[in-house]
Amino acid sequence: MIGLFKVKEKQREQAQNATRGGASVKKQSAGELRLHKDISELNLPSSCTISFPNGKDDLMNFEVSIKPDDGYYQNGTFVFTFQVSPVYPHEAPKVKCKTKVYHPNIDLEGNVCLNILREDWKPVLNINTVIYGLFHLFTEPNSEDPLNHDAAAVLRDNPKLFETNVRRAMTGGYVGQTFFPRCI
Amino acid sequence: MDAVDVSKSRDLDKLLLRHGNLVDPGFSPGPDLRDDIREYVKILVVGAGGLGCELLKDLALSGFRNLDVIDMDRIEVTNLNRQFLFRLEDVGKPKAEVAAKRVMERVSGVEIVPHFSRIEDKEIEFYNDFNIIALGLDSIEARKYINGVACGFLEYNDDDTPKSQTIKPMVDGGTEGFKGHARVIMPGVTPCFECTIWLFPPQVKFPLCTLAETPRNAAHCIEYAHLIKWDEVHKGKSFDPDVPEHMQWVYDEAIRRAELFGIPGVTYSLTQGVVKNIIPAIASTNAIISSACALETLKIVSGCSKTLTNYLAYNGGEGLYTKVTDFPRVNDCLVCGPGILIELDTSVTLSKFIEMLEEHPKLLLSKASVIHGNGNLYMQAPPVLEEMLRGNLSKPLYDLMGRVQKDTIHVSGTSLLNEQKQSFSTKLRVLFKGADGVADMDTAIGA
Incomplete structure (x- = not known):
């Protein structure tokens, strides 16, 4: 290719300030393009809404709020932050629960134990599947994969008490030593 | 002086001054070739770590005189066992600067410009100054970034063949312990990173x-x-x-x-x-992979031999195994593919454009969402974004794309190609008829 390189070098010397025909603006990464497609195809249940705190051009950071219409968590509103890396979908989005919640699979720091966010993530999955996965956590909390150990034990051993605890937490109150702000 | 010169490049001369049976069709051996390589070829080495140190040394000793190196890291004590350009007293200094200085001290005539910087912080045009980009990186993220930049320079002819003067070749090395790879990426000719992203295994994550x-x-x-x-x-x-x-x-x-x-x-x-997420680095693996990369660089430039097609896997873990695989390109790759050529009038609005996609025989794309380097132009969903972007629909696409004669744009939606409804995403090469390519601030075009 040396011939080409020489020609190019001479062209550059001759026309330092020539305007290029094509634009050399920054292009979106493959990850951003895939995310754009994912988001434009979102098909959310009416109980889920999405928002973009940084405006229309930052799709890599967004929030999803889920308001379960059934189960222990009915009528609570739970906000999740999504952080999507440039290597998406090679890597799963990073998801945290912003709302403090009494839940066996979500700890008090907002870490979420959902298999498709970590060990079972595959690039064929998408933002829609993750949101449905999160939604599912509220309709079917699962005492076998605990992140909040105490909540999991109560759900397993005394579902009635668990229900009372969830209600108390969602209306704003203490469960044991922990205070939960109102989210209903 | 001449005698010294000849002896110094004796081995190189055997490759560059004589003809051979395995050479590239365009190969023209002779002293001019050797001199042109010194004078005209500019190479960027990305990364000045385990692979980067080796690459700089190898390229300098292969007769390249104009090198740049970019790395954002400073030298750490744990680097010293394999990043042989660094000494104990260098700990804490920028890798790129020390590496450049050390190689220039040892190899006369070579000029190495260091850049102590993140790759993302350089202007895109910075990368266009180089004839070849050699990668000595350890992350998929950085590779994807450089790949996007290099493929961004690629332009296609009307018949979907790549314009050869816009091809920015990359030579990529990678190592993990006793394993490594070396590959040649000619955007538009051989697969780019995105075409073969599945080659990288997913990270192990514990529940x-x-x-x-x-x-x-x-x-x-x-x-x-x-x-x-x-x-x-x-x-x-x-x-x-x-x-x-x-x-x-x-x-x-x-x-x-x-x-x-x-x-x-x-x-x-x-x-x-x-x-x-560190895997122990083995100095000899780095040396082997870098030498393969440096040799490929020399081959691309000079044509003294056909280049690697296109992926060399090396495994020194148990015995030694190495194999070259000719991976295929992904023709509709969003990053390096030609995309579909569309000619438009400068007056076409975004909504008219979206309508046209529905009838385009190669697309049959309905409910299209549109994104361009300048930003997100339109999305069908979710409602919150659709509302924010709706105002763009009545504006001319030419204006939305920054009033350039041609540029790429990405669209996704539902396609009816092959009589099947499917989710579809593609690149388009948009060419505006009657635009001269120079943004004219004085001419206002009404929406």
């Missing part, structure tokens, strides 16, 4: 609940301290793997956790390894 409840090995204890305990104790303060105190804290917590569960094997270096 959070295993970390929290049932740790079974040392790595589980470390990840517990890193991912769960850190946030619990340091409210809002994010963990920085490059701050030794942070690492020490995670190590101490991991030890405590391991003792609680009776798990052996947590060490400080394992903690670093797990948290930073």
